[in-house]
Amino acid sequence: MSKQLNEPITDNGIRNTNFFNGRLLTARDLQTDQQAERSKRWQLGRAIGDGVVEGFEVILQSPGDRTTLPVVGVKKGLAINRKGQVLSLPNDDEVTLIRRIELPPPEAGVFGDCGLPTSTFTNLDRGVYLFVVGPASTFRERAPMRSVEPNNAVTGCGSKYAVEGVQFDLIKLDFGRMTAVSSATRTQINDLMRLEDAASRSKLRNLLAHLCFGTEELLNLPIEPFKQTSGKADLSSYGAVDFMRSRGEVTDCQVPLALLYWSGSGLAFADLWSVRRHVSPTGTSNQLPTLLDQRRATEGEAVIKQFQQHADDLRSRETFPERINASQYFRYLPAAGMLPVRSSRQKGFDVDTFFAGIAHRIPEFMDGGVLRVLFCEAVNYQPIDLTNREMVWLYKVRQNENQPGSPPYFVFASPHVPHRALPRFDVSWWDFGHFQDRPSDAGTLEERV
Numbered sequence: 001m002s003k004q005l006n007e008p009i010t011d012n013g014i015r016n017t018n019f020f021n022g023r024l025l026t027a028r029d030l031q032t033d034q035q036a037e038r039s040k041r042w043q044l045g046r047a048i049g050d051g052v053v054e055g056f057e058v059i060l061q062s063p064g065d066r067t068t069l070p071v072v073g074v075k076k077g078l079a080i081n082r083k084g085q086v087l088s089l090p091n092d093d094e095v096t097l098i099r100r101i102e103l104p105p106p107e108a109g110v111f112g113d114c115g116l117p118t119s120t121f122t123n124l125d126r127g128v129y130l131f132v133v134g135p136a137s138t139f140r141e142r143a144p145m146r147s148v149e150p151n152n153a154v155t156g157c158g159s160k161y162a163v164e165g166v167q168f169d170l171i172k173l174d175f176g177r178m179t180a181v182s183s184a185t186r187t188q189i190n191d192l193m194r195l196e197d198a199a200s201r202s203k204l205r206n207l208l209a210h211l212c213f214g215t216e217e218l219l220n221l222p223i224e225p226f227k228q229t230s231g232k233a234d235l236s237s238y239g240a241v242d243f244m245r246s247r248g249e250v251t252d253c254q255v256p257l258a259l260l261y262w263s264g265s266g267l268a269f270a271d272l273w274s275v276r277r278h279v280s281p282t283g284t285s286n287q288l289p290t291l292l293d294q295r296r297a298t299e300g301e302a303v304i305k306q307f308q309q310h311a312d313d314l315r316s317r318e319t320f321p322e323r324i325n326a327s328q329y330f331r332y333l334p335a336a337g338m339l340p341v342r343s344s345r346q347k348g349f350d351v352d353t354f355f356a357g358i359a360h361r362i363p364e365f366m367d368g369g370v371l372r373v374l375f376c377e378a379v380n381y382q383p384i385d386l387t388n389r390e391m392v393w394l395y396k397v398r399q400n401e402n403q404p405g406s407p408p409y410f411v412f413a414s415p416h417v418p419h420r421a422l423p424r425f426d427v428s429w430w431d432f433g434h435f436q437d438r439p440s441d442a443g444t445l446e447e448r449v
Contacts (some may be wrong), residue, residue, distance in 0.1 A: 014039045045084025049281035050255065051298070053078040056276075058131060058258040061094055063266035070097045070124070070267045072131070074168070074257070080279055082252035083114070085135050087166050095168050097124065097131075097260070097267075114253035126193065126264040128173040128208055130244065130275060132254040136167040170260070171249050175208075178243050180217045193263075201268060202314060202329040208259060209274035209306050210332050213299055214239035215383055221290055235290045241275055269313070273306035300379030304334040311339055315347055322350040327357050327386050335417055336378030341408040351394065351410050359391035363410055364421035368399040374413060374420050384414050391415050398422065 003009055017025075017033040055077020064070030073094050079087045114135050139159035147155045176186055185207065192204035210216070217238040220227075227234040237246065244250040256275035261268045280298045290296060314329065315321045322342040326333060340348035351363060366374070384390060395411040413420070 041086070042084035045080045045086060046082070047084075047281070048080060049279045049294075050080050050082045051277040051279035052255065052257070053080065053279055056089065056133065056255075056257050058270050058272055060267055060270050063268070064097070065266050066264075070262070071095065072097065072258075072260075072267075072270060074133075079133060079255040081134065081255050082282060085114070085253070087133055087135055087255060088164075089133070089166055097129075097170055114251070124170075124262045125172070126262060128175065129260045129262065130171045130173055130241070130250065130256055131258040131260050131270070132169050132171060132250065132256050133166050134169065134251070134254040136165045137162055138165070139163070169254065171244065173240055173244065173259075175211060175240065178211070178240065180238070180243075181211065182216060185211075185216060196263065198314075198318060199328045202310070203331060205261070205269055205271055205310060206330045206332060208240075208261070209271055209310075210303075210383065212240045212259060212274040213303055213383070214242070215332060215385075218290070218382070225291070233290065238290075271306065271310070273302045273309055277302055297379050300335070300381070303383055304337060304375065304378065307334045307337050311337070311349075315340065315349070321347055322353060324349060324354060325356050326354050331386060333384040333386065333392075333412070334378065335381035335383060335414040336375050336412065338409055338411045341410055343408055345405075346407050348407075348409075355392065355394070355412075358386065359389060360394050360412075361391070363394040363396045365398050365401070366395040366411065366420045367422055368397050370420050371397060371411070374411070374417065378413060378417050381414050381416050393417070393419060393421075395421065 014036050015032055016036045017029045019025075055075045056079055057075040057077070059073040059075070060070075061073045062068065062071040071094055073092065074089065076089050076091050076093075078089075081087060139161065140163050141160035142157045143160035144154045145156045145158050147153050175181070175189060178186070189204065189207055189211070192200050192207070195201070195204075214235075218235065221235055224234065237243075241250060241256055245252075250256070256277075257272070258276065259271045259274045261271075277298050278301065280294045282295075314324060318324065339351075339354070340346055342348040342350055384392060393413040393415060395413070397409070397411065400406050400409060
């Protein structure tokens with residue numbers, strides 16, 4: 001039946017306990033009021049969006065081996081799941097990545113349908129795993145239970161507190177079933193998992209990250225932007241985490257924190273930003289959601305941060321990072337990134353070696369004032385696919401080059417990101433030595449480069 005104007009619609013609304021003088025209150029009445037307050041907070045949480053607010057960084061404490069259990073450290077943090085529930089870890093903690101079959105502690109039931117984990121593995125197989133956090137609640141301490149009879153006698157005890165907390169879980173990613181990804185990519189990942197050299201392990205990490213970003217799937221967006229499946233935009237769901245959600249392996253109660261790779265002999269890496277996201281509303285519009293919702297900008301930021309973390313790990317682990325070539329260690333690069341240059345003061349990369357075999361320009365100078373602009377624009381662009389042989393822009397930052405003793409670095413960007421080189425050719429430009437051996441009438445910048 002249709003509703004009238006100004007007629008209250010309260011079906012399935014939040015039930016608040018109505019207090020009035022003379023009412024006899026029971027535990028159920030007070031529990032109803034507690035649940036009403038939780039429901040209001042969860043509605044606010046859903047409006048804000050899901051993701052990591054702060055903290056929850058995952059660090060390999062012990063990679064483990066065939067006889068030693070792997071352990072990760074988790075920094076204290078705050079996150080919101082898709083149900084709007086706030087997940088808080090008040091102190092740094094460590095998690096052993098194995099679950100022995102034993103009786104679980106009593107569940108206080110604070111989080112309703114967010115129950116105990118359903119997976120039952122007791123050891124890790126070679127493969128890729130999603131490390132997630134979800135809500136948990138337990139009972140703590142005891143309180144006397146008194147009779148409502150006139151004698152007010154103690155008749156037993158009940159739990160004094162229902163304490164809210166979190167629990168971690170590990171879920172294996174079966175990427176072989178991701179039919180939206182080409183068989184060539186799935187085969188390449190399988191092949192790389194059999195290799196243990198640094199370049200193969202790096203490229204594997206890079207491909208797995210972009211499996212989560214949905215990079216290959218999103219290539220279809222400009223081809224068929226109006227395509228729908230079962231009444232929904234075809235690319236309203238993409239990437240490895242969405243795939244796992246569609247199979248019920250990841251629930252709306254859980255927030256992804258890291259992608260872990262177990263090589264069979266130990267944990268090879270923990271990659272955070274392939275699955276970690278800042279808080280943003282879940283897109284629900286069916287009208288070009290992949291083009292207009294906030295998710296793509298949030299993921300664009302994650303693509304850049306994932307690369308920077310990956311590159312920093314390579315720089316710290318490799319003896320000679322200046323020998324690293326992008327095409328050997330990566331399949332994709334972000335639309336913009338920056339790398340430290342090897343010098344007497346720091347380990348770093350060599351720009352010519354890193355981009356050997358990739359079309360690129362001699363590094364041009366850009367002003368540090370537009371560095372943030374470049375990266376803010378880059379989050380809206382597709383990653384650089386190194387197999388497409390696209391040219392990349394290379395930059396040096398004027399302030400960095402002009403400050404003696406400062407650790408050098410260079411910036412790169414996709415050719416689709418607006419060009420940001422300094423549009424000036426006066427004396428201050430030549431002082432940097434980029435073209436100091438060239439005559440002033442050497443032609444245009446394009447010709448000189």
